[in-house]
Amino acid sequence: MxxxxxxxxxxxxxNELNNEGQERWSxxxxxxxxxxxxDNPHGDIARWMAALAQLPDVSDTQARLDTSAVTLRAETLLxxxxxxxxxxxxxxxxxxxxxxxxxxxxxxxxxWHSDWKWDRVSPYLSDxxxxxxxxxxxxxxxxxxxxxxxxxxxxxxxxxxxxxLFQFLSVKKYLGDVPVDLVPVRxxxxxxKLESFDTTFSMGVLYHRRSPLxxxxxxxxxxxxxxxxxxxxxxxxxxxGYSLMPEDRYGQMRNVWFLPSCDTLxxxxxxxxFRDARVVDVTETTIEEQRQTDWMRFNSLVDFLDxxxxxxxxxxxxxxKRATIIANKP
Numbered sequence: 001m002x003x004x005x006x007x008x009x010x011x012x013x014x015n016e017l018n019n020e021g022q023e024r025w026s027x028x029x030x031x032x033x034x035x036x037x038x039d040n041p042h043g044d045i046a047r048w049m050a051a052l053a054q055l056p057d058v059s060d061t062q063a064r065l066d067t068s069a070v071t072l073r074a075e076t077l078l079x080x081x082x083x084x085x086x087x088x089x090x091x092x093x094x095x096x097x098x099x100x101x102x103x104x105x106x107x108x109x110x111x112w113h114s115d116w117k118w119d120r121v122s123p124y125l126s127d128x129x130x131x132x133x134x135x136x137x138x139x140x141x142x143x144x145x146x147x148x149x150x151x152x153x154x155x156x157x158x159x160x161x162x163x164x165l166f167q168f169l170s171v172k173k174y175l176g177d178v179p180v181d182l183v184p185v186r187x188x189x190x191x192x193k194l195e196s197f198d199t200t201f202s203m204g205v206l207y208h209r210r211s212p213l214x215x216x217x218x219x220x221x222x223x224x225x226x227x228x229x230x231x232x233x234x235x236x237x238x239x240x241g242y243s244l245m246p247e248d249r250y251g252q253m254r255n256v257w258f259l260p261s262c263d264t265l266x267x268x269x270x271x272x273x274f275r276d277a278r279v280v281d282v283t284e285t286t287i288e289e290q291r292q293t294d295w296m297r298f299n300s301l302v303d304f305l306d307x308x309x310x311x312x313x314x315x316x317x318x319x320x321k322r323a324t325i326i327a328n329k330p
Contacts, residue, residue, distance in 0.1 A: 004045055006037040009169070013156075013181045025191050032185055036162075048166040051092025052173070056082040058104065061174040065149025068115040069102040070142060072174050078104050093167050095296040098139035101171065111296035113289045114142045117203065117232070121324050124280040126228050128152045131198040134222050137205035141168035141182045147201075148180050157182040158190070187218050194222045203232035203324075208255050216272040223329040229274060234259045235282065235323040240267055244317065251304040251313045251320060262323050269327050277327035285320040286310075 010033060017026035037045070056078065064071040078086065087106055090096075099110030129151035135144050138157030141164070147155045157168070159182065168182040187205070200222045202215070209215040219229055234256070236244045240263035250256035260268065262279050269277040287310065290301040301320070306312040311319045 002046060002049060003041070004037050004049060006033045010181070010183070012177070013183075020196075022194075022196065025194065028189075028191055029183065029185070032189055033183075036184060042162050045162065048093060048163065051089045052166055052169060054085050054089030054092065055170060055173060056085045058082075058174060063145075063175055065145050069100040069107065070145045070171060071102040072104055072171070074104055090170065091295075093163065093170060095298060096140070096167065097296055098142045098164075101142070103170075103174075108295050109293040110142075111290060111293060111300055114139075115146075116289055117322075118143060118146050120281045120283060121203075121230060121232065122146075122150070124324075124326055125150075125230065126199065128199065132196065134158070134197040134200045136187050136200065136202040136219065137208075138164075138182060138201075140164045141171070141180070143201065143203070144168075144180050144182065145171065148178065152179075154179045155181075158185050158187065160184055160186050187215065190218070190222065192218075192221055195224055197222050197227060198224060199228045199230065201230045201232075203230070204322075206231065206233035207257060207259055210257050212258050212260075213268055213272055216268060216274070220273060220329050225329060227329045229327045229329070230324070231265075231269075231327070232322055232324045233265070235262055235265060235321055236318050237261060237321075238264070240264055246315070246317060249315055250317055251301070251315075252299075253304075262325075265323065265325060269325065273330070274327035275330045277325055279323055279325050281324040283322055285322055 014026045014030060058074045060075040062073050086103055090103060090106060090108065096108050097111045098114045099108050100115065101108040128147055130153045132154045133147050133152050135155060135157040138144055138159045141157050144155045144157040162184055165182055165184050200219050202219055206212050206215055223229065236259045238261035243258050243260040243264050245258055246256055262282065266277050285301065287302045292300040304314055305319060306314055313319060
């Protein structure tokens with residue numbers, strides 16, 4: 001059975017880390033990748049590799065990374081056979097949850113309108129030009145590509161989901177040697193006290209953590225002095241000090257632990273040493289933003305809400321509302 005060439009995939013990143021004096025991270029990451037792909041490989045890797053191999057070679061690819069869909073185009077139109085190969089390969093990587101993407105006219109309408117989230121967040125960001133960025137819980141890397149489109153010098157996304165990695169590689173196949181990588185590790189797998197990023201994003205992660213304060217401290221450790229945190233998470237209405245802890249599931253998700261009020265979240269950031277924290281957006285998640293599509297055919301948000309009252313989850317909790325906070329490391 002063919003094995004995933006993780007060394008070929010990540011050697012450039014590992015070399016870069018070594019050259020930047022990050023040998024500790026490079027050595028740790030090498031061990032983690034070896035364990036992930038050699039010692040205990042995922043049973044679907046061969047299928048995802050086969051799907052990736054189906055994607056046709058296109059020599060004259062150009063990318064638009066500043067539009068709603070991460071868009072790939074070629075000077076020469078793909079022929080019918082190439083388009084069939086393309087769609088077959090991309091469908092072999094379903095379900096597509098974060099996007100959208102446009103591969104040479106094949107439009108992937110993902111479950112999430114991740115572009116809507118980017119449009120809400122991006123007006124409040126510091127200029128990303130030349131910045132080194134970490135995207136925690138990056139999914140398929142949609143926002144990583146948008147960050148590169150905004151001028152980032154280097155983007156590293158982390159997400160343990162291996163299907164997300166192969167979806168990311170389906171884009172990178174056509175872009176070649178660009179300073180964006182997706183590493184299949186968790187936040188807690190990073191070495192402590194990295195202090196090497198200008199901006200760290202954590203969007204849709206905090207409520208999955210049993211200890212949200214530890215997550216905030218881990219995020220702070222990734223940033224250089226003066227670095228910027230972009231935090232997006234589920235919140236609920238309530239006074240400072242209030243936080244909802246679901247009895248079991250929230251919107252059918254088992255791994256939801258704490259949904260704070262915005263004032264509580266601001267207190268958490270203050271207690272973990274961030275400064276100048278400000279809430280820049282609060283938006284209710286709708287069934288237009290997260291929904292089933294032809295590229296994600298499983299249950300989606302509408303199935304997780306009270307069918308008679310979409311302001312509540314199916315368990316009776318307040319429906320999903322997301323806040324974005326930007327803060328700085330002093």
